[in-house]
Every structure is written in structure tokens, then in C-alpha cells.
Amino acid sequence: xxxxxxxxxxxxxxxxHAQIITxxxxxxxxxxxxxxxxxxxxxxxxxxxxxxxxxxxxxxIDQAIRTGLGISGxxxxxxxxxxxxxxxxxxxxxxxxxxxxxxxVSDGYIDIESKNVQKKRIRIERIHVEQDAGKNIHDKDxxxxxxxxxxxxxxxxxxxxxxxxxxPEEACLFLSKLRTMLRYLKTCNGNMEExxxxxxxxxxxxxxxxxxxxxxxxxxxxxxxxxxxxINYEVERQIDLINDGGKVVQETRLFNSITCETKSLxxxxxxxDYRYFTDPDIPMLKITEDRVNKIKDSMLELPDQKxxxxxxxxxxxxxxxxxxxxxxxxxxxxxxxISEYTVLVNNCEIQQSEIKLITNWIxxxxxxxxxxxxxxxxxxxxxxxxxxxxxxxxxxxxxxGKIAKDVFQIMWDTGDSAVKIVDEKGMRQITDTNxxxxxxxxVLSENPDKLQEYKSGKVKLFGFFVGLLMKETKGKAxxxxxxxxxxxxxxx
Amino acid sequence: MTExxxxxxxxxxxxxxxxxxxxxxxxxxxxxxxxxxFKPLNVYITECFENALKKAADSDQRYANGNNLPLxxxxxGIKDLFCTKDILTTSGSHILYNFVPPxxxxxTSNLLNNGAIFVGKTNMDEFAMGxxxxxxxxxxxxxxxxxxxxxxxxxxxxxSGGSASAVAAHLCYGALGSDTGGSVRQPAxxxxxxxxxPTYGRCSRxxxxxxxxxxxxxxxxxxxxxxxxxxxxxxxxYDDRDATSSKEAVPDYASFIGKSLKGLxxxxxxxxxxxxxxxxxxxxxxxxxxxxxxxxCEIKEVSLPHTKYAxxxxxxIAPAEASSNLARFDGIRFGYxxxxxxxxxxxxxxxxxxxxxxxxxxxxxxxxxxxxxFDDHYIKAKKIQRLILNDFLNAYNDVDAILTPTAPSGAFAxxxxxxxxxxxxxxxxxxxxxxxxxxxxxxxPFGYTNDGLPLGLQVISKHxxxxxxxxxxxxxxxxxxxxxxxx
Numbered sequence: 008x009x010x011x012x013x014x015x016x017x018x019x020x021x022x023x024h025a026q027i028i029t030x031x032x033x034x035x036x037x038x039x040x041x042x043x044x045x046x047x048x049x050x051x052x053x054x055x056x057x058x059x060x061x062x063x064x065x066x067x068i069d070q071a072i073r074t075g076l077g078i079s080g081x082x083x084x085x086x087x088x089x090x091x092x093x094x095x096x097x098x099x100x101x102x103x104x105x106x107x108x109x110x111x112v113s114d115g116y117i118d119i120e121s122k123n124v125q126k127k128r129i130r131i132e133r134i135h136v137e138q139d140a141g142k143n144i145h146d147k148d149x150x151x152x153x154x155x156x157x158x159x160x161x162x163x164x165x166x167x168x169x170x171x172x173x174x175p176e177e178a179c180l181f182l183s184k185l186r187t188m189l190r191y192l193k194t195c196n197g198n199m200e201e202x203x204x205x206x207x208x209x210x211x212x213x214x215x216x217x218x219x220x221x222x223x224x225x226x227x228x229x230x231x232x233x234x235x236x237x238i239n240y241e242v243e244r245q246i247d248l249i250n251d252g253g254k255v256v257q258e259t260r261l262f263n264s265i266t267c268e269t270k271s272l273x274x275x276x277x278x279x280d281y282r283y284f285t286d287p288d289i290p291m292l293k294i295t296e297d298r299v300n301k302i303k304d305s306m307l308e309l310p311d312q313k314x315x316x317x318x319x320x321x322x323x324x325x326x327x328x329x330x331x332x333x334x335x336x337x338x339x340x341x342x343x344x345i346s347e348y349t350v351l352v353n354n355c356e357i358q359q360s361e362i363k364l365i366t367n368w369i370x371x372x373x374x375x376x377x378x379x380x381x382x383x384x385x386x387x388x389x390x391x392x393x394x395x396x397x398x399x400x401x402x403x404x405x406x407x408g409k410i411a412k413d414v415f416q417i418m419w420d421t422g423d424s425a426v427k428i429v430d431e432k433g434m435r436q437i438t439d440t441n442x443x444x445x446x447x448x449x450v451l452s453e454n455p456d457k458l459q460e461y462k463s464g465k466v467k468l469f470g471f472f473v474g475l476l477m478k479e480t481k482g483k484a485x486x487x488x489x490x491x492x493x494x495x496x497x498x499x
Numbered sequence: 500m501t502e503x504x505x506x507x508x509x510x511x512x513x514x515x516x517x518x519x520x521x522x523x524x525x526x527x528x529x530x531x532x533x534x535x536x537f538k539p540l541n542v543y544i545t546e547c548f549e550n551a552l553k554k555a556a557d558s559d560q561r562y563a564n565g566n567n568l569p570l571x572x573x574x575x576g577i578k579d580l581f582c583t584k585d586i587l588t589t590s591g592s593h594i595l596y597n598f599v600p601p602x603x604x605x606x607t608s609n610l611l612n613n614g615a616i617f618v619g620k621t622n623m624d625e626f627a628m629g630x631x632x633x634x635x636x637x638x639x640x641x642x643x644x645x646x647x648x649x650x651x652x653x654x655x656x657x658x659s660g661g662s663a664s665a666v667a668a669h670l671c672y673g674a675l676g677s678d679t680g681g682s683v684r685q686p687a688x689x690x691x692x693x694x695x696x697p698t699y700g701r702c703s704r705x706x707x708x709x710x711x712x713x714x715x716x717x718x719x720x721x722x723x724x725x726x727x728x729x730x731x732x733x734x735x736x737y738d739d740r741d742a743t744s745s746k747e748a749v750p751d752y753a754s755f756i757g758k759s760l761k762g763l764x765x766x767x768x769x770x771x772x773x774x775x776x777x778x779x780x781x782x783x784x785x786x787x788x789x790x791x792x793x794x795x796c797e798i799k800e801v802s803l804p805h806t807k808y809a810x811x812x813x814x815x816i817a818p819a820e821a822s823s824n825l826a827r828f829d830g831i832r833f834g835y836x837x838x839x840x841x842x843x844x845x846x847x848x849x850x851x852x853x854x855x856x857x858x859x860x861x862x863x864x865x866x867x868x869x870x871x872x873f874d875d876h877y878i879k880a881k882k883i884q885r886l887i888l889n890d891f892l893n894a895y896n897d898v899d900a901i902l903t904p905t906a907p908s909g910a911f912a913x914x915x916x917x918x919x920x921x922x923x924x925x926x927x928x929x930x931x932x933x934x935x936x937x938x939x940x941x942x943x944p945f946g947y948t949n950d951g952l953p954l955g956l957q958v959i960s961k962h963x964x965x966x967x968x969x970x971x972x973x974x975x976x977x978x979x980x981x982x983x984x985x986x
Contacts, residue, residue: 057582057600058705060704063742096829099832282823282865287713
């Protein structure tokens with residue numbers, strides 16, 4: 008990014024809207040499920056009918072508290088719901104119920120780190136709970152705009168960072184880490200395509216050492232890739248503007264994912280006055296210490312804790328650990344493969360080399376396969392148990408790593424176990440030195456000239472003989488044994 | 500035909516049903532005829548006669564079978580802001596001229612479950628905003644009472660004017676009203692009936708079309724204090740559909756009627772005395788104090804020092820909430836829809852049918868909530884509200900209840916043009932503090948103006964001490980010498 012080289016600083020803050028995993032809407036008993044027929048999930052209050060009152064979904068609050076604890080936030084035992092007033096057809100009550108004055112959670116953080124990003128703490132100013140709006144649909148009818156209220160009133164957490172993010176990489180890293188966290192906590196499914204997680208990004212630029220620039224808000228960017236693109240575009244736009252003697256105006260811009268540009272939606276002058284005030288229909292949200300503690304006690308291991316455990320207990324590298332914890336399902340697969348393996352070795356302590364082998368098989372062969380077939384790890388055709396059996400065969404020299412790849416493919420295609428495949432297809436590795444020596448003698452006698460060249464200093468030819476021998480043994484020769492014996496013979 | 504039951508109280512009527520002196524059907528039929536006769540009072544926006552007759556037959560059946568319910572056959576009027584399933588509910592507004600709710604409010608549902616019969620939906624100021632019933636889209640309600648000196652039609656007060664006039668003219672045996680700043684008590688005083696505003700949270704607001712959510716409370720309008728106790732018992736209670744409703748137990752309120760007042764301490768707020776502008780109200784109050792003193796109460800002067808700020812605070816908080824509550828009336832999903840090419844035009848042309856008073860309050864409310872005015876108006880008013888509550892709590896260290904006049908005057912003429920809205924707002928001067936503090940109060944008819952029009956006294960008590968209101972109210976009632984309107 009050229010601008011980074013030119014004494015510019017980028018200041019980014021994010022507002023992430025995350026739909027809370029819970030059966031019903033925030034203030035009604037209508038289901039909050041996605042993908043139903045239009046206006047299927049609508050209670051009278053969701054349509055703003057007269058006399059209807061909100062009754063709070065306490066599970067949604069538990070979920071937000073859980074999230075707050077996950078980001079090491081402070082749970083405000085007394086918070087309020089406030090009304091944000093504006094007219095729009097997807098907002099039937101004429102106001103959104105949100106938490107403006109005192110949010111449920113304040114002062115949390117998420118630490119980010121990667122190969123290119125130094126470890127850095129992104130502070131989270133607040134998490135508040137609010138209602139989602141419905142959807143206006145403009146392309147289904149030639150004359151009218153249609154309104155679908157299924158989403159109206161679905162519970163959201165708005166997670167607001169401090170302006171601690173300084174590059175598109177950091178923004179993506181933060182968001183993906185947050186997403187992982189929410190998925191571990193099971194408080195949001197993190198599905199950006201379905202819109203259950205959406206981000207608004209505030210971007211400003213300044214020359215190093217200068218005061219903060221004017222910020223621009225980019226709305227509803229719905230993938231990590233687009234977030235980087237939107238920020239890049241916006242930063243370049245703002246720097247160009249300032250370099251040309253112009254001024255950045257405070258405004259809201261929409262990102263167009265086709266052109267990769269942002270376009271002005273409204274400026275500060277058109278900004279609505281939302282006339283926030285505390286919702287008189289909803290008493291103060293009072294949370295007891297006891298409730299917070301109960302949730303705390305029920306919390307499972309969080310991604311960072313898991314990562315540290317993998318590194319400390321399993322001796323995994325930071326990179327490997329990060330890959331394995333990136334999704335709770337991957338970590339789950341890994342952990343059950345480890346425990347299956349432990350069973351196979353009669354509950355003896357598993358070696359670090361064995362763990363490394365399992366890790367490698369998951370992150371290379373299995374991931375490649377899942378990717379090519381576009382499957383999630385929980386849909387894998389090879390179970391953690393089956394994989395651990397395969398690794399066991401490698402580790403006990405029954406098959407070589409190379410042969411194992413063929414076995415893996417057959418396992419995937421047939422669902423058979425590794426042992427069965429190896430036995431039926433006669434793929435057991437040859438470790439019998441007599442058999443291997445016989446092959447060596449045969450190959451050497453067939454290629455006396457090459458052997459001569461080797462002996463006169465062309466040591467590279469060793470590989471040539473290994474290749475020939477692998478062919479001769481149909482790849483079943485144990486490579487270590489073969490290498491050792493071949494060397495002895497050739498150097499004789 | 501002798502129809503002695505016309506002027507009976509609700510409890511007397513139910514006794515008559517139980518002792519088979521007359522049937523429910525007989526009463527309802529006669530009531531329907533009477534409603535036809537008094538149609539010019541314009542008390543009902545929607546009459547439910549057909550349904551009432553059907554329900555009356557059901558009630559008679561239950562009386563015959565001996566499985567009658569507590570309020571079986573009680574013909575009641577329901578203020579038209581309580582949503583009633585399959586019955587037009589307008590809140591007195593053009594914008595809801597065609598709104599038929601697919602659900603029943605909790606309080607009306609409680610009444611139905613107790614066997615009550617709805618005679619009709621009563622007229623009201625539009626969205627309960629008014630003190631005269633003149634802001635209704637369905638025309639003004641007329642008070643059955645007439646001044647000694649004039650034949651002019653009088654207002655019933657507001658906003659529950661239809662309910663008040665209906666009860667006063669014996670066009671039902673009790674009615675539901677709603678009270679946000681005095682909307683039950685002031686019309687009760689104007690029409691010579693009993694009006695109760697319960698503690699905020701005592702009755703569920705579910706299905707009640709909101710004016711100002713933090714102040715709105717369903718109330719009863721009845722011929723007697725005992726009837727008020729009976730109806731409150733039926734409608735009160737916790738409702739999980741209204742988060743502001745209370746879990747406080749509901750006592751048998753009627754059991755407090757007739758209980759001795761000996762030893763009760765009654766407060767007379769000094770600041771209210773300053774607001775009394777007429778001799779007849781002054782004398783009425785003095786007479787009420789004497790009745791209670793003679794009944795063994797200790798009378799004490801109390802101070803409610805922030806009273807003078809109550810009206811301004813009320814007329815900030817209530818419109819602020821109203822401006823937001825009324826946003827849903829946008830012509831899109833229900834009610835009146837204006838024509839328009841664009842969304843903006845539909846919004847504007849739909850909301851164009853709001854009456855003048857409603858518009859005024861939406862504008863005031865929008866203004867006081869807008870950034871730049873919020874702190875100086877809304878926040879300040881909320882602070883005053885807290886100070887007013889503290890005033891009462893302090894007073895209750897010394898007294899059990901407080902006695903005041905209900906309204907600053909008797910009913911005024913319908914054609915009396917009050918051009919200054921602030922003048923109209925002054926009607927709420929004695930009632931509005933009670934809503935701001937969330938405490939209960941009852942208005943009991945106690946005497947007359949010089950022109951022979953009814954005047955009420957108001958008893959105010961602590962949160963959830965409605966029992967005291969009935970206990971004290973019943974004594975005032977029995978010693979009032981007040982005669983209800985008959986024709």
C-alpha cells in the first residue's frame with residue numbers, strides 16, 4: 008500500500024452488527040429464523056400494531072452478556088433500552104429499540120496478531136443490544152416497494168471498537184478474530200453472506216503527528232475481502248482529496264462490491280436527528296452478579312485459551328495452533344482425532360511428533376479435499392477416528408507418507424478404513440532389508456555406468472537410484488531403510 | 500314499564516341478577532333503548548348492542564345454572580383506546596377510523612373473563628389528548644348535567660369523556676377510562692361519578708393504545724366507590740406482556756369499603772390551596788376535610804413544594820413520549836392511508852388527518868427530544884418528575900393519604916372557545932402530579948358548583964395503596980350529600 012510509505016496514518020473504527028443466536032425476536036415471540044417466506048415471522052408488535060408492547064427475550068440478554076465476558080468486557084448491571092426515532096417502512100414502530108445512553112457491555116478488547124501484524128490490542132468501547140430492521144424490497148414489483156418484516160425485531164449486538172485499527176489487514180484480522188470468538192461462544196453464527204454479521208467502518212486519514220482527520224462511515228460491507236477493498240479505496244480517495252487541496256467531509260458512504268468504490272449516501276447535513284430517549288415501555292435492565300457468574304461458569308474455552316493450550320501442551324507452532332482454532336469445528340475435529348489416537352496407543356501419552364503429524368494431515372490433505380469439494384469440516388467424509396488410524400499406520404511404518412496419500416484418497420472415496428485398504432490392496436511398506444537389498448543389487452547391476460558416474464563425484468545421481476528403486480518396489484519400500492542401504496551399497 | 504334497575508349501581512345490579520329480580524337480557528334490552536334515547540350525548544363511537552344481547556343470554560344461562568362469574572352480565576362501556584378483538588377501536592382518531600384489532604387488551608380480556616358485557620366503545624379525545632372531549636374525530640360528547648342558569652350543552656371533561664358521560668347518564672353500569680394526566684378523574688368530577696386512577700403498573704397496558712407510556716394507566720369510572728373497587732379487582736394484576744406491570748398482589752378491594760378511618764392521617768397540601776381560585780371549590784374542600792376529621796382522621800398540612808413545576812414537566816414528558824408512540828401511525832400497515840406517489844407523500848397525507856391537538860403535541864414532543872433541546876427540556880422535566888415523587892414520599896412520612904379538589908372548576912360549555920391551549924392544560928393542575936409520581940388517586944363526587952354542577956374531591960395515596968382510596972372514598976361518598984344525575 009503506497010500510502011503507508013508516505014507519512015500517512017490511517018485511523019479505523021468498526022461497528023459490527025451481529026445477530027444473536029436465539030429462538031425468538033428481541034421483544035416478541037416470533038421466531039428469529041432466517042430464510043422463511045416473507046412476513047412469516049411477524050408478531051403484531053413486529054408490525055408496530057397499536058397497543059402492542061415489547062417483552063424482553065432474556066436469552067438474548069444472556070447471549071450478549073456471554074459475548075461481553077468473551078471480550079473481557081465490563082457487564083453493566085444496570086442498563087436501559089432507548090428509542091431511536093425515524094420513519095422508514097422497514098421500521099414499523101417508527102423507532103428502533105436500542106441501547107444508546109448506557110449499553111449492556113463496555114470496555115472490552117480483542118488482541119490481534121499475525122505474520123504481518125504485530126500483536127495489538129483493539130479496544131471495544133461497547134456492546135449494546137438492539138432490534139434489527141425489516142427489509143424493503145424494490146425489485147420484485149414494477150410499481151411498489153415491498154416490505155418483509157421477518158427480520159424486524161431480530162436481536163442484534165452492536166459491537167463498537169475504539170479507533171484503534173490502523174490498516175485494512177488489522178481490520179480484517181480483528182473482524183475474523185471477533186467472528187471466531189462469536190462462533191466459539193455460540194452467540195452469533197458469523198455468517199456474513201446471510202447478513203447475520205455486518206460491519207460499518209469509520210475511516211479517516213492524517214499525516215503522522217497531525218490531529219485526527221474527518222471520518223467517513225462506510226456502511227454494510229459484507230465480507231472480509233470487501234472490507235479490505237473498501238478501506239483501501241476510501242484511504243486512497245481521502246489522501247488524494249487532501250493532496251489536491253480538498254477536504255474530507257463527514258458523511259456516510261456505501262461500498263459497491265462490483266466497482267470496488269465507495270459512493271456518498273448522505274452527508275452530515277442530511278443526518279437525521281434520532282431523538283433518543285429511554286423507552287418508557289421497558290424497565291431498567293437489571294442484571295444480577297449471580298446471573299453474570301452463572302454465565303461465566305458455563306463458558307467453554309475461548310479461542311486464545313485454546314491456542315495457548317495447543318502451543319503449550321501439544322508443542323504446536325503458533326501458526327499451526329492458529330489454523331486449528333480458527334473455527335470451533337476444526338478445533339473439535341482436531342481434538343477428537345487426538346483423543347481417538349490416544350485410544351489407539353492404549354492411552355499412552357501421545358508424542359509431539361504424532362500430534363504434529365495429525366495437525367499436518369488436517370491442515371494439508373484434509374483441508375485441500377474439503378476445499379475442492381466445498382465442504383465444511385463437519386461434513387468430512389473421513390472421520391477424526393479414521394484419520395487417526397491412517398496417521399497411526401504412517402507412524403508405525405506400515406505405510407509411507409507417500410502411500411498414505413493414496414490411501415487417504417481411497418478412504419475419502421469409499422469410506423473404508425485405512426487398515427482395510429492397506430491390507431486389501433497390499434500396500435504395506437517393505438521393511439524387510441533382504442527384499443530391499445535384492446532390489447538394490449538388481450538396480451545397480453542394471454545401471455553400472457550411472458553407478459560409475461556417481462562414484463566419480465556426481466553425487467546427485469543418488470536420487471536417480473532412489474527413484475528407480477521406488478519404481479521397482481512400487482513405492483512400498485520404507486524410505487529410511489532404503490536410503491540407508493542404498494548408500495551403503497553405492498559407497499562400497 | 501318500571502325499570503327500577505336503570506339507576507342501580509353495578510354491585511346492586513349484580514345482586515339483582517343473583518336474586519333473580521330481573522334478567523341480564525332484560526337489563527341489556529332496556530339499556531339499548533335508553534342508549535337510543537340519549538344518542539345526542541354521543542357517548543359511544545361503536546355500539547355493541549347485538550353482541551351484548553347475545554352475551555346477555557349467555558349470562559342468564561349461567562345465572563340459571565348457578566355457575567355465574569363475578570361480573571356476570573355487567574354492562575360496561577369501554578374507552579375506545581382499549582383494543583377489543585373484532586370490534587372497531589379508533590382512539591378517537593380519524594387515522595384509526597377503520598382499525599379492527601385482531602387481539603384483545605388485557606384489561607378488557609379480564610373483564611370478559613369475569614362475565615362482563617360491552618355495551619359500546621366510548622368516545623374520547625383523540626389519542627386521549629384533551630380535557631374536554633372536543634378533540635375527538637367522532638364529535639364532542641355532551642355531559643348530561645346542565646347548569647342551573649343556562650341550557651347550554653356542557654363538556655363531560657376529557658379525555659375519558661364518553662365513559663364519564665355514559666356512566667353519569669346511566670347508559671352503562673361502569674366504564675373503563677385511561678388516565679395519563681387526569682383523564683379519568685377530571686371527567687369523573689365534571690359528570691358527578693367516581694373515577695379511579697390506579698398505581699402505575701397496577702393494570703396491564705397491553706392492548707391499550709399508548710399516549711404517554713410512562714404515565715398511561717387504565718382506570719375505572721363508576722357510579723359508586725364500591726363499584727370502583729369491584730372493577731379494579733377484575734382488571735388489575737401482573738401481565739407478562741407488559742413489562743411495566745406489577746407483581747404486587749391484588750387484594751379484595753371491596754372489603755375496605757366501610758372500614759373505620761379512625762387514626763388515619765390525612766394531608767392537605769399547602770401548595771394546592773394557592774391554586775384554588777373559586778369559593779365553591781374552597782368550600783367543597785373544607786367540607787371534605789371536616790367529614791374526615793369527624794370520622795376520626797388526623798388532618799395535617801403537608802408541603803409538595805415542586806407542584807408548580809408539575810404542569811410544565813408533564814407537558815414536556817407526555818408529548819415527548821406521544822411523538823414517538825404515534826410514529827407507527829404512518830398509513831402503511833393499518834388505518835387511514837393518504838394518497839401519494841412517493842413514500843414521503845403517503846406519510847404526509849396519511850398523518851395529515853391527525854387533529855390539531857395531536858399535531859401540536861407531536862410537534863412539542865419532537866422539539867423537546869431533538870438534539871440541542873433534549874437536555875434543557877426532556878431531561879429537566881424528568882428531573883422534576885423525580886422531585887415531585889420525592890415530594891409525595893416525604894409527605895407520606897407524615898400522612899397516609901392526601902385530600903385535594905379534583906379539578907379547578909366544574910364542567911364548562913361546549914361552545915366556550917378556549918383558544919389558548921395552556922388555559923386548557925390548567926384543567927390538569929390537581930391531577931397531573933399523581934401521574935408523574937405514579938401513585939393512585941380517586942375522584943369522588945362530593946358537591947356542586949354555584950351553578951349546580953358536580954364537583955369531585957380527590958384522595959391520593961401511596962403506591963399500591965388503592966385500599967386506602969376505597970376506604971376513605973367510601974366515607975366521603977356516604978357523607979357527601981351528592982345526588983347523581985337522573986332522567
